[in-house]
Amino acid sequence: MSIINDLTFKIAGAAGQGVESSGAGFAQALARGGLYLFGLQDYMSRIRGGLNFFQVRVHEHPLYSHEEAVHVLLPLNEEALEEYVDEVAPGGGVIYDEGLKVDREWVAGKGRKAMPVPLIEIAKEHGDRVMANTAALGAAAGVVEYSYERLADVIRQNFRRKGEDVVAANLRVGRAAYLYAQERYAADFQWKLRQIPEAPQRLVMSGNQALALGALAGGCRFMAAYPMTPTTSILEWLARHERQYGVVTKHAEDEIAAICMAIGANFAGVRAMVATSGGGFSLMVEALGLAGMCEVPLVIVEGQRGGPSTGLPTRTEQGDLLFVINASQGEFPRLVLAPGTVEECFECGWRAFNLAEKYQTPVIILSDQFLASSLRTVEVEAIDFDRVVIDRGKLLSAEELDALTEPYKRHRFTEDGISPRAIPGHPKAVYATASDEHDEFGHITEEMHNRRKMMQKRMKKLETARQDIRPPIQYGPAGAPIVLIGWGSTYGVLREVVDRLEGEARLVHFCDLWPFPAQAAAEALRDGTGVVVENNLTGQFRRLLRSETCLPIEHSISRYDGRPFSPEEILAGLKEIRK
Amino acid sequence: MTVTLKDYASPVKPTWCPGCGDYGILAAIRQALVQVGLAPHEVLIVTGIGCGSKLPDYMHVNGFMTLHGRPLPIATGIRLANHGLKVLVVHGDGDSMGLGMGHFIHAARRNLDLVDLIQNNQIYGLTKGQYSPTSDPGFITSTSPEGALEGAANPVALALAAGATFVARGFAGDTKGLADLVARAIEHRGYALVDVLQPCVTFNRKNTYDWYRERVYNLAESGHDPRDRLAAYQKALEWGDRIPLGVFYQTERPTYEEQVVALKEGPLALRTLTKLSLQEVEQLRSEFM
DSSP states (O other): OOEESEEEEEEEEEETSOHHHHHHHHHHHHHHTTOEEEEEEEOOSSSSEEEEEEEEEEESSOOOOOOSOEEEEEESSHHHHHHHGGGEEEEEEEEEETTSOOOHHHHHHTTOEEEEEOHHHHHHHHSOGGGHHHHHHHHHHHHTTOOHHHHHHHHHHHHGGGOHHHHHHHHHHHHHHHHHHHHHHGGGOOEEOOOOTTOOOEEEEEHHHHHHHHHHHTTOOEEEEOOOTTTHHHHHHHHHTHHHHTOEEEEOSSHHHHHHHHHHHHHTTOOEEEEEOHHHHHHHHHHHHHHHHHTOOEEEEEEEOBOSTTOBTTSOOOOOHHHHHHOSSSOOOOEEEOOOSHHHHHHHHHHHHHHHHHHTSEEEEEEEHHHHHOEEEEEGGGSOSTTOOOOOOSBOOHHHHHTOOSOOOTTOOOTTSOOOBOOTTOTTOOOEEESSOBOTTSOBOOOHHHHHHHHHHHHHHHHHHGGGOOOOEEESOTTOSEEEEEEGGGHHHHHHHHHHHTTSEEEEEESEEESOOHHHHHHHTSSSEEEEEESSSSOHHHHHHHHHHOOOOOEEEEOOSSSOOOHHHHHHHHHHHHO | OOOOGGGGBOSOOOOSOTTOHHHHHHHHHHHHHHHHTOOGGGEEEEEOSSGGGGGGGGBSSEEEEOOTTOHHHHHHHHHHHOTTSEEEEEEEHHIIIIITHHHHHHHHHHTOSOEEEEEEOSEETTTTSEEOTTSOTTOOBTTBTTOOOSOOOOHHHHHHHHTOSEEEEEETTOHHHHHHHHHHHHHSSSOEEEEEEOOOTTTOSSSOHHHHHTTEEETTTTTOOTTOHHHHHHHHTOOSSOEEEEEEEEOOOOOHHHHOGGGTTSOGGGSOOOOOOHHHHHHHHHTTO
16 A cells, blocks of 8 residues: 655665755655655764765655654665664665675665666666766656656756756656666655645745744844854855845854954944854853943844864754853843744744844844754745844934933933843944943943942843743643653654654743743643653753743753754654653 | 144043053044044944943044954954945054954955954953063963963064054054154055054063154165065064064055945935835745745
8 A cells, every 4th residue: 555645765875976955856746746754964064975864754744843754765875774774664765886795685685676777778768877866866757757747847947057958867767767767666656756736835945044034024134144154154145145135144264253343343333143053152252241231232143063173063062052041251131042942933034133122132042053044844934034123222313313402321220121222323222332330321330329320220130121021931731641842843753742642742832941931931821730741951041941940850851962953853852761 | 614623632541550552542543533634423433342442431532442453353343334434443462363363364354345443452451461462472460470482473473464554553652653643544545563662661561652752763764665564574573682663564455345335425424214115025935926
């Protein structure tokens, strides 16, 4: 019996073999056929060699997570085949070039179907040897009997820049491999993919792309960064859009320069951000305090990866939570948001700028490698541009400044702690501010009454900001006995676990982390057996929850080997707990 | 309306020691701004941390007193956000040649249109008398009891090597001459270094006003051609018995800002921020389909 539209394919090979571009191309062809995807990227910290993979789960219903079993494996070298063959589900298949040194009997002995295809020969015969990856995609589509037309659309689009001849040759190669694989293996292969007729167009997006898009929609017009995995692609994406959208990006000499540039731009009145990882953020910490002290809005994207130090540079972790909440000497207000999905990334992208300007202080978006690079299909409306608001808070307009009758005080004491802000350049609001403690005008002073009032004023903004902090998001049946507690990128996998447990569990997911929504957390966690799931060793969120709510959560599931959780792993963990 | 020195007067009294070279620098900056006819709201002075970095507090001017070593990248962000503002960076030798050395080199090669004035007193004053990156070798201080063991950093030579388009040195004891140099630096289109020899009357007993007065001479009067980069480099290496002052080098190169496509339509900070248009949204969405 066939299994329609429910499979995972995995392309694996050395860096430089085209794993990512092939995987993304195939994913695109499936999305255009109305199928939902969840794509997981895994790569090593090197330019050539090693072993990378691109794994895509496909379904006709929306997906939020990957799963462990693979049904179609496309190894681009022998090492990839050996490494991943055991992940292939019984009955699943391995499509590989005939030229690879693979013992068919060995593969068959493991209960997997060996499906060699003369990929290189087909590529040579119908086009060029470099088109072997197109042949591989054609063969994969042939085995699962997916519409060749959808693959052809993507081939046309992706090779258009290289000219008609290249497009035509790739189409011939893809088609020949499709027919070859279909003819020999399709009848005996259980998993099939079919396009959904009349399905709406959807978006395929990574967390980084959604964040960058959200930032642009939210009025980000300056970004400075020093390239660092996993957030480099945010800088690259905005740099590509500089010309058309009037954005200035600056690849700075280091992370300290990057954050200082962003502070300078924000001080001068332009919405500006930086993106980095934990190591770069460590360098930025002194300047973070400067923004807090001088009440300069600032958006920082911190994409976590395995630490400390260089750690696991291309892998994932949630190990920086308590660091970003506490980073810097002294005390000042900051906000921390940890999106868990592509949709939340988009929303945090624009929301962070409003919060930063409203409270005139740094806002940190805490992402991670897994969220940054995984791809998901979302409905067009889910990336909701209509809901985008640009709220610049108490920013004084030129007209308001013209009408000033008293000397302008940049750091005026106010009820809510927020002082009306003028950007430098207006004759009626000439002012200097200082990283030293200062008075309402910005003049340096060590006077103790002023110090107390200034400290209270700045910290008052954190209390005021609570009005904009959202409660945790809940998913699953109220009253379910197990309460899965997560933050950031674990949303998808926990949601999948809730679905699989059918009424046994519910999810409480935190996106807004600081100021901590203590009251809402306490309410959401009143009943049930709580299990905190997080990608770190020491249970940082569990500790935060305890210190902010006094709620002792008894159970936890943690992972700290640089890889994201799978639903199977969490289910196994829960089984252990329920023993 | 003409700008006068009064426009730049601040009610705040400087905390500097009597006789500090910073007074001469403050007077020269005010004078230079008046000379070029800029009003306080058109100017933004970015400083780091150190005695001299409190300077914006002692003027009526837009200012941002930032972190030790970091005013140049902050000024970079300011210029890219609003290239309508005239930006002066003012910081000491510890700030610019210690923590900020990397930023200094990048600022010089980047060629943003800004003035970088170094208050170079060859000592750490605010932390009470330790040797600085520009201290002469053998200089004895609390952290160099046997004398400084490193060669002195040379801001003029470094700026030349890094590709600065305007490189000058002034003397805090000559307010008039320094004001003229700062005015020229302001009017230069591109990165303009003004390295200012500045006596620290409290902690530097070697490089005093008299010590400098016996040694300094004017480059222009000596027949130096500021268009000659090699000659400028030779002059930059001159130190000891004779110390050159004035413009070492000046050339023209496109500024960073004028090459940024997104800035062609004017300063970012002055544009109204609006939501993306429907057409833009459609186009952005199509990238992900």
